Amino acid sequence: MSKTIWIIIVITLLILGGWGIVALTKGSTPQSPDKSVFYEAQSRDHIEVGAEHPEYNSNPPSGGWHYTVTAKKKYYEEPILDGYALHNLEHGDVWITYNPRVPQEVKDELKKFAFSKVLISPREENETDIALVAWERVDGFNLEDGKIPETRIRDFINRYRNQGPEKMPLGAIEATFN
Numbered sequence: 001m002s003k004t005i006w007i008i009i010v011i012t013l014l015i016l017g018g019w020g021i022v023a024l025t026k027g028s029t030p031q032s033p034d035k036s037v038f039y040e041a042q043s044r045d046h047i048e049v050g051a052e053h054p055e056y057n058s059n060p061p062s063g064g065w066h067y068t069v070t071a072k073k074k075y076y077e078e079p080i081l082d083g084y085a086l087h088n089l090e091h092g093d094v095w096i097t098y099n100p101r102v103p104q105e106v107k108d109e110l111k112k113f114a115f116s117k118v119l120i121s122p123r124e125e126n127e128t129d130i131a132l133v134a135w136e137r138v139d140g141f142n143l144e145d146g147k148i149p150e151t152r153i154r155d156f157i158n159r160y161r162n163q164g165p166e167k168m169p170l171g172a173i174e175a176t177f178n
Contacts, residue, residue: 029158032151034139034156035141035152036159038136039062039063039137041063041064042057042064043063043064044063044066044165045065046065047066049081051065053065059126060133062133062138063089066086066090067081067083067086069174069177070088070093070176071121071177072176073117075110075119076122078121080121085133089135090164091166091167092134092161092164092166093119094132094160095121096118096121097126097133098110098123099122099124100123100124101129102129103146109148126140128142130142130153132152134156134160134163137156
């Protein structure tokens with residue numbers, strides 16, 4: 001091959017590589033305004049399962065007394081106790097809760113967010129259809145036209161995943177209740 005063809009190939013690869021980097025960066029940079037609310041964590045104390053403690057200052061709770069083990073990061077069809085999820089939040093996980101009354105199509109759509117450092121579960125006590133929760137942050141909202149705001153959810157995850165006070169590396173082995 002001639003030198004000109006090699007130069008064209010190299011330039012093309014550089015352009016494609018640069019485009020790929022821009023696309024990846026754009027995909028992880030939040031695209032929408034942060035609508036979450038800050039709630040100062042009331043405690044970081046570990047308590048026994050079912051132990052009494054003062055009422056949490058947010059719904060769902062975003063910081064406070066929690067159990068000594070975490071929940072597996074996955075999609076749950078049954079509720080999990082707040083104390084498990086709070087320990088996940090302390091480790092930098094994001095918790096997506098949904099009110100069980102939301103349509104099955106919405107529950108199915110939420111499953112696509114069940115990836116690294118994210119757990120999703122129904123929560124009867126939610127005041128809104130869906131709540132996005134990280135350590136000291138809550139973004140709760142009701143569905144519009146039965147559709148989930150994908151950008152809002154992805155942006156919340158990108159902003160707050162791995163931002164808890166006890167950072168755990170991706171793939172770290174943690175003691176879980178399940």
